[in-house]
Amino acid sequence: MYIVTGGAGFIGANIVKGLNARGERDILVVDDLSSGDKFxxxxxxxxxxxxDKDLxxxxxxxxxxxxxxxxxHEGACSDTMEPDGRYMMNNNYEYSKTLLAWCQAQRVPLLYASSASVYGAGRIFEERREHEAPxxxxxxxxxxxxxxVRRVLPVATAPIVGFRYFNVxxxxxxxxGRMASVAFHFFNQxxxxxxxxxxxGSDGYADGEQRRDFVYIDDVVKVNFHFLERPDLSGIFNLGTGQAQSFNEVAVAVVNAVDALRNPSSGSRELQALQQEKIIEYIPMPVALHGKYQxxxxxxxxxxxxxxxxxxxHPVQEGVMQYVRWMDAQAQ
Known part of the structure; x- marks a missing residue:
């Protein structure tokens, strides 16, 4: 049996689907369906x-x-604007420690979701303590x-692998909802x-030129399975493409992908043309994000x-095209 916590969520459900593609059906999904639509x-x-996660x-x-x-272990509160620190630490930290202890006692590999948010506003994204400041x-x-996990690793009895997910x-x-990717929101807009x-613009970047490492979900699943197949590997690893791309690039990719669905013969348009036509517009950053935005x-x-x-x-242009086709099919 495979256990997938957060298995009805974004990354967890894709891992479940990926396990199915590998012929696996004996899967225990753990989640909280208070938000029932996740089913x-x-x-x-x-x-x-x-x-249920409490049971x-x-x-x-x-x-x-x-x-x-x-x-x-993909289950967590992933709302970066959640102010309740007690809830966050119980849900994301204490829960994870309890699960890790069971995995070590039973000698079961644990592959878990960390986050690029541990790096905060830094400019060096390497898995070292000196670069971490959430x-x-x-x-x-x-x-x-x-x-x-770093303290447990030297005496671990089973593999422990943490993935610092970038912008999946x-x-x-x-x-x-609001925590979905910009590609999702741009498509719906x-x-x-x-x-x-x-x-x-913010932090010295022009309008829409803030840059993130956007990683397509299929690549995330593939990396998880790479480590599943190699029980000799443990550690904490960044999971991104290694290439930052701008929010403008994501917006252009979404617009062109939507245009291609409506009119397959339409050509791709560049950023400047979309700005001039006011298809791409810029709004002030919410005050709540000031000082808390990567x-x-x-x-x-x-x-x-x-x-x-x-x-x-997948670069943004490829991943977004696949994703827009999927969202369009779902919308139909």
Missing amino acids: RNLMDCEISDYV FLQWLEKGKLPNAAAVF LNVYGYSKFQFDQF YGPREQHK MREHGRVRLFQ SFTQASISALRAAGYQDSF
Whole structure:
């Protein structure tokens, strides 16, 4: 059996779907369906059982979990604007420590979701303590669990692999609301209003020129399975493309992908033309994000490459095209 926490969420549901593609059906999904729409992420997946995250925690504490080949721990509060630090630390940190303790006692590999938010406003994104300074309590919760894992690794009895996800986008994220990717929001803005809106410039970047490492969900799943197949590997790894691209590039890719769906013979348009036509517009950044916004991220993937992962990653232009086609099909 495989256990996937957060299995009805964005990354978790894609891992479940990926396990199905590998012929796996004995999968226990753990999640919180208080937001009931998340069940749709599992409609085309095959699982053996589902359990609420609170009951799962009780099972953990009582040692009543079934045997597992591996645990994919994707469950967490991922709202970077959540102000309740007590809730965040209980949900993301204490819960994760309890799960790690069970995995170590049972010698079960744990592959878990960390986050690029641990780097805060830094400019060097390498998996080293001196570059880590989170800007919010979400990032802090992920940082503290990474620190805990670092202390356990020298005496670990089973593989532990943490993935510092950069800006992941792709199918099955629609339930995330404001925390969904900009590609998701741009697509819906184009469908509803015929234009997209980006933040005005900040931190020395021009309008829409803030840059992030945008990584397509299919690549995230592939990296998880790379480590699943190599139980000799443990550690904390960045999971991004290694290439920062601007929000403007994402917006242009979405607009051109939507245009291509409507008119396959239409040519691609450049940023300047879309600005002049007011298809791309810029709005002030919300006050709540001031001082808490990463204007630049770019994963160093040297550790990932050293761990043997050599496949290429989807650039924004390719990943967005695939994603827009999927969203359009869902909208139909």
